Amino acid sequence: MARFISAVAARFVIALPYLWLLVFFLAPFLIVFKISLSEPALSMPPYQPVFDLFAGFPALFEKLGALSFGNYLWLFDDPLYVNAYLSSIWIAGVSTLITLAVGYPIAYGMARAPASIRPTLLMLVILPFWTSFLIRVYAWIGILKPEGLLNQFLMFLGVIDEPLVILNTTTAIYIGIVYSYLPFMVLPLYSTLEKMDGSLIEAARDLGCPPMAAFWKVTFPMSLPGVVAGCMLVFIPAVGEFVIPDLLGGSQTLMIGKTLWTEFFNNRDWPVSSAVAVILLLILIVPIMLFQRSQARSREAGN
Amino acid sequence: MAGSWGRFNIVSLVLGFAFLYLPILLLVIYSFNESRLVTVWAGFSTKWYVELFSNRGLMDAAWVTARVAFLSATVATVLGTMAAIALTRYTRFRGRLLFSGMVFAPLVMPEVITGLSLLLLFVAINFDRGFFTVTIAHITFSMCFVAVVVQSRLMSFDQSLEEAALDLGATPVKAFFQVTLPVILPAVISGWMLAFTLSLDDLVIASFTSGPGATTLPMKIYSQVRLGVTPEINAVCTILIGIVAMGVIAASIVTKRQEVQRRRDEQAAIRVAA
CATH class of the missing domain: 1.10.3720.10 (MetI-like)
Structure with missing residues (x-):
């Protein structure tokens, strides 16, 4: 029993800060990357999403072809x-x-x-x-x-x-x-x-x-x-x-x-x-x- | 030579500390200046402090900042301590490399990147920006500082003490709270204080993640500083420096007293054992 509690406690001690950092530190970088590939727009939020994660895979693949590296090219220009x-x-x-x-x-x-x-x-x-x-x-x-x-x-x-x-x-x-x-x-x-x-x-x-x-x-x-x-x-x-x-x-x-x-x-x-x-x-x-x-x-x- | 303390060393220390402290000292002195012109001394006055307390906007911002700092420091201390334990005690688990990377990267990450990325996350999940988004952002970066502070203490801690408690039949949770936590407590407390002041100070990340109605004190100070140096701002800064200095001194007295108490207890225990 003690061993079981210990194992659960260990999981918990690792998992909680791990999850927090995954959600609030790592995931935001992916979002930054995604938005850097989208087109600016006059709206709120002021960008046109390149792809909607909830639209399903076919839509995703369709949009992947239309990814825009325009912002990056512009930076180097x-x-x-x-x-x-x-x-x-x-x-x-x-x-x-x-x-x-x-x-x-x-x-x-x-x-x-x-x-x-x-x-x-x-x-x-x-x-x-x-x-x-x-x-x-x-x-x-x-x-x-x-x-x-x-x-x-x-x-x-x-x-x-x-x-x-x-x-x-x-x-x-x-x-x-x-x-x-x-x-x-x-x-x-x-x-x-x-x-x-x-x-x-x-x-x-x-x-x-x-x-x-x-x-x-x-x-x-x-x-x-x-x-x-x-x-x-x-x-x-x-x-x-x-x-x-x-x-x-x-x-x-x-x-x-x-x-x-x-x-x-x-x-x-x-x-x-x-x-x-x-x-x-x-x-x-x-x-x-x-x-x-x-x-x-x-x-x-x-x- | 090693052991004797050369003239060069003394000179470099005096110059170094003068460089570190003179600007802060000047700022404090000029907050008591009668003149509105910050760089012309016109006699001692506390009028800027009086004016400060009638400034509604500044007072509101101070209250928001205090609440954010308290809440974020508390949560960050819990999460950061857990992260420190995970890193020192569990040397093998899946994704440990990624975990330690995520703990150490925020220490050096430019604030503009952290702020922007968190803001985009909150927008993506449609989370209304305000008090809670600033708090979450502050928890995220300050928990890593707490983790580093606590980890260095955990590494010097003799793990056999905890093992002894386990052998004597204590549950792991009980062993942690009764043996490990008291030993690492000074580090946990200084971690909390560090998290608190980091939150109190932060301008960049708060500017990105804050929303209407959650203007923090640094944001307010920044918007006024851009218009020029004023005695009021000097006064606000002096009060902030005073609070932090008192906190640090109080904490060092507490830890020193604990250390003395602990040594006394240890000696008493040895006497009993003998």
Whole structure:
């Protein structure tokens, strides 16, 4: 009897979250794909369904022949979309590298800190993550504006005579992404650096290796799992980022998350925004798989 | 060298934390500014906070957000904990690879994709958009964060404790509630808090899945931010930061106290056994 209950409980524990994710995470992607193949229409919902799943198989096959890849062709025809994809990948890539350069010394400093204050430092890195993303991005508007605090400060110091134009440029987007995603980079880096065996570096030193060389030859290669996890945690969401380019980048910047938002909310073109989402997902599938692999490996190491 | 804490490390930490905290600090300071011009300091004032509470639209949005966050965090905690158990305890079941993929993918999935796909699902099944669609959307992505938090705790948990309870005749369900759950409870609580704040923060997914009458606070803040920085928005943000900071500090005190209590209990048990 106990065994029976146990088996039922196991089924239940697996099945409930499984079903939830199937219905609300996986199935919606299929719908996005389906709608990306349909024609826009002036109705509510604003698209012509390509096929009706309830119409039976003959109707389904008939419609399959008439599937329209028109939205995709259109995406590749219009340089606006291609440029938006390319510049999203570029902006996300550059900001990921900057975040790594900023985050690594912080994580390294934390991992080398006295063990007694490490939990406090960890808490200090996590705390900003708990405050709203929107608020943290918004805070930078007041700082970066032409008459904002940064320019006032620099002019007060006499470094510049005229306010710098930072807000509504790509630089502002870089600052926003680095700032918002920094904890995501620091945490995985810290957890690999903290576990590292210090005696290896000592051994390298004893054998006459200079400190910088010891870092590049021993510490950095050993922290690579953390580097990969951190970079993926920053890069993937940054490619599709909407809030940061919208609030800090101004109307000039081209990022795909913003393009999708505009197509959907301003142009009300659901099929095209679905096609934009499908292509974005295809671009991100390799990094997402890399992320999954690194997660799985670190879990195995944990076991 | 390992063990001593170099000057370079201290400098990088100080600069790093200044970068992380200065913008938030400035925002809080300027919410108490007398002047309407956000970047000109004109003396201390709390008038923007007073004005805030008479803003009907903002208050309604705050109430909707609080309800969505509470409900979605609670359901997400239950589902996420189950998912964590499924992933750590049952290493072999059909479709496990797909399952773990679906648990980890939402962590990095761009919000515009999640939001759009959920909206299209709700439209396809003719589900009226509003309070419940936002809640379902929030459950879906925050349960994955809960699963990750709880899973890391479950992995460090000594499974032989639960096996001992089973050997002593406890039913699996009883063993879970009396042995496993108390041990993983701190992780479950922090999972709930994480889910709560994620829901409190979310702009993009809520904008896609919400309908008339279910405007959340971030949506309201966003529509005002687009018009420019105002002291009222600084005040709202300061209150939100205050709530979250108090919650996090309270939770860390509670877990610390539990830890102390647990250690005391363990020592008492050892003394009895000896």
